[in-house]
Amino acid sequence: MTKPDEKPEQDSGPPPDHVSNLQPSPRIIHFAGWEIGNLLVDPAIPSLLPEGLHWIQSRTGAVIPLPRLSHAPWEKAPPTCTVGRAVIPPLAELPMKSVLKQYLDVYHSSRIRMIFPVVDSSLFLQTMEAAYSLHGQQTQRCCAAACIFAFMALVSSMDHVAIGCTAPRPPPISRMAYVENARALMPYMVQNSLNLDAIQTALLLAINGTLIGELQTAIHLTSIAARQIMAVGAHTCSEPHGNEAHHLRTLFWICYALDKDLSLRTGQPHCLRSDDCNLQLPTAYVEQLGSRMAYSPRSNHPEGPLFPVDLRLSMIKSRIFTALYSYSGLCKSDVEIIRSIRELDDELEQWRTSIPAPVRPQLSFAHQLDATAPKNMFLVLTHLDYYSCVNLIHLAGGRCQAWRSTTTPSGMMDGLRLSLTFSVEASRSLLLFLYDSESIVSAGSFWTLLFYPMSAILTIFCNIVENRHMNTAKRDIQLLEAAEHTTEKLFLRQSLRADKLVELQPVTRFISSLKEFAQQAVGAALNPET
Structure with missing residues (x-):
C-alpha cells in the first residue's frame, strides 16, 4: 500500500485482463451483399473481415488490408498517457x-x-x-x-x-x-x-x-x-x-x-x-424555419431556436436507425428492408421539397455559383445531413441476401442496384458539396463534420472495387483525392490548440490507403494479365 507522500511504482507491463479496456461493439460495412469490413476493431486485428478479403482478392488478385484502427475513422483517437486530458x-x-x-x-x-x-x-x-x-x-x-x-x-x-x-x-x-x-x-x-x-x-x-x-x-x-x-x-x-x-x-x-x-x-x-x-x-x-435559416448578422435577429438540425430531419434520422440499423432493423428480411428503404426515401424527399427553393439540397449536387451557395454553417450541415441520410438509407440494401441468390427475381435485383446507385450518387454529391463549401466551414467543426466525408468515402471506395470496369471509376478516384485535400484544409483551420497535426495523420492515412487500393483495383481491371 502506498503512503500519501510516496509515488506509486510505475507499471511497466500491460494491465491485467480484468482491467483491460473494453471496445464498443463493431460496425460492419455491407456492400452489394458482402460483409466488407469492420469500422471499430482491436488494433491487432485487420480492419477487413475474411469475407471482405475474399471479395477484394476475387476482383483484384491482391490483398491490401485497410488501416488498423481502434476507433471509427471519423473519431479522434483515445488520449494516451502523454496526450489528452x-x-x-x-x-x-x-x-x-x-x-x-x-x-x-x-x-x-x-x-x-x-x-x-x-x-x-x-x-x-x-x-x-x-x-x-x-x-x-x-x-x-x-x-x-x-x-x-x-x-x-x-x-x-x-x-x-x-x-x-x-x-x-x-x-x-x-x-x-x-x-x-x-x-x-x-x-x-x-x-x-x-x-x-x-x-x-x-x-x-x-x-x-x-x-x-x-x-x-x-x-x-x-x-x-x-x-x-x-x-x-x-x-x-x-x-x-x-x-x-x-x-x-x-x-x-x-x-x-x-x-x-x-x-x-x-x-x-x-x-x-x-x-x-x-x-x-x-x-x-x-413556418418560421425559412427566415431563421437565412439569418445573417446584418439582419434582424429572428426569434426562436433553430437547433443543430431541422427537427423534422431528426425525426427521419430516428426512423432510419430504427427501421434499418437497430437490432430489429438488422434482422429484417429482404422484402422488409426494401419496403423500409422505399418508405424512408419517400419521407426524406417530402422533407427536401418542403425546404425553400433557394436553400434546398439538390438531388444530385452540381457546382454552384457563389450567389446561390449556402451562406452559413447551418445550411452546410443541412445539406451534408441530407446526402448522408440518402446514403445510409440506400446503403442498407447492400446487406440483402438477394445479392447472393441465383433465384432472385430480376425486378428485385434491378431495385437493389438502383438503390445502391442512389447511395453512391449521394456520396459523390456530399463530397462535391463539401469541396465547394469548404471556405464556409467554421474553425473548430472538423470532428463534427468528419463523419460525413468519411462515410461517403467508404461508399465510393466499395463502389470502385465492385465496379472497377466502369467509366466512373477514375473520376471517383479523383474525388477521393480531392476529399483528402479538403479534409486537410478543414483540419488546419482548427481553433483548438490541442489538435496537433499528429491527430490528422490517421485520417489522411485511411483515405490514402483507400485511394491507393482503389487505384490498384482499377489498374488490375485495365491490365488483367499483369
Whole structure:
C-alpha cells in the first residue's frame, strides 16, 4: 500500500485482463451483399473481415488490408498517457464575472444561441447567482459552476466570424481545462436531486464532446441528459407553461437531435425513443424555419431556436436507425428492408421539397455559383445531413441476401442496384458539396463534420472495387483525392490548440490507403494479365 507522500511504482507491463479496456461493439460495412469490413476493431486485428478479403482478392488478385484502427475513422483517437486530458491543469476557481458576461454577450449576439439554445438569459442569471454565492447548498453551487465551465468551453470553441457575432472578442480561455472542470463536477449531477443546471451541463458537455471527436463521451453525457429530461417530464410536455418549463422543452429537442445523430454515427441505440416522446414541434417552428435559416448578422435577429438540425430531419434520422440499423432493423428480411428503404426515401424527399427553393439540397449536387451557395454553417450541415441520410438509407440494401441468390427475381435485383446507385450518387454529391463549401466551414467543426466525408468515402471506395470496369471509376478516384485535400484544409483551420497535426495523420492515412487500393483495383481491371 502506498503512503500519501510516496509515488506509486510505475507499471511497466500491460494491465491485467480484468482491467483491460473494453471496445464498443463493431460496425460492419455491407456492400452489394458482402460483409466488407469492420469500422471499430482491436488494433491487432485487420480492419477487413475474411469475407471482405475474399471479395477484394476475387476482383483484384491482391490483398491490401485497410488501416488498423481502434476507433471509427471519423473519431479522434483515445488520449494516451502523454496526450489528452491528463496533462490539462485543472482550474482552481470560477472565472471573473466580467469575463463570463463577455462570453454571454458573444452567445446572445450570434447564431450560437439559435443553433445551441442551451441556456436561457433570465434563467442563467440564477445559475450565476448560485455559482458565485458563498452560501447555499453545495450540490446547487457545484451544478451551477459546472454549467458555467461547460458553457464557456462551448462558446470559446466557436469561430467568431462564422457564427456572425457582433460582440467584441472575449479574453481567450483554455477550452479543455474548462471542459475538464465541468466533467470533474459530474458526480454532483448524477447522485443528487434533479435540477436545470445539471441538464444544461450534460448537454453542453455532450455538444463539446461531439465537437472534439469524443463520440463515446458524448453518448454517455447525452444519456445522462436524456434520463434527467424524462424524469422531469419534458419529453412529453406539449404546451409548457412558464419560462422554466418552456426552456426544459427546448432542452428536450436539443437532446433529441443529438441522440438521433449519435446513433447513426456509432450504431448504438437511442436514449430517447420516439415512441416514448411527444414530438409536437415548437409553435410556428416550420413556418418560421425559412427566415431563421437565412439569418445573417446584418439582419434582424429572428426569434426562436433553430437547433443543430431541422427537427423534422431528426425525426427521419430516428426512423432510419430504427427501421434499418437497430437490432430489429438488422434482422429484417429482404422484402422488409426494401419496403423500409422505399418508405424512408419517400419521407426524406417530402422533407427536401418542403425546404425553400433557394436553400434546398439538390438531388444530385452540381457546382454552384457563389450567389446561390449556402451562406452559413447551418445550411452546410443541412445539406451534408441530407446526402448522408440518402446514403445510409440506400446503403442498407447492400446487406440483402438477394445479392447472393441465383433465384432472385430480376425486378428485385434491378431495385437493389438502383438503390445502391442512389447511395453512391449521394456520396459523390456530399463530397462535391463539401469541396465547394469548404471556405464556409467554421474553425473548430472538423470532428463534427468528419463523419460525413468519411462515410461517403467508404461508399465510393466499395463502389470502385465492385465496379472497377466502369467509366466512373477514375473520376471517383479523383474525388477521393480531392476529399483528402479538403479534409486537410478543414483540419488546419482548427481553433483548438490541442489538435496537433499528429491527430490528422490517421485520417489522411485511411483515405490514402483507400485511394491507393482503389487505384490498384482499377489498374488490375485495365491490365488483367499483369
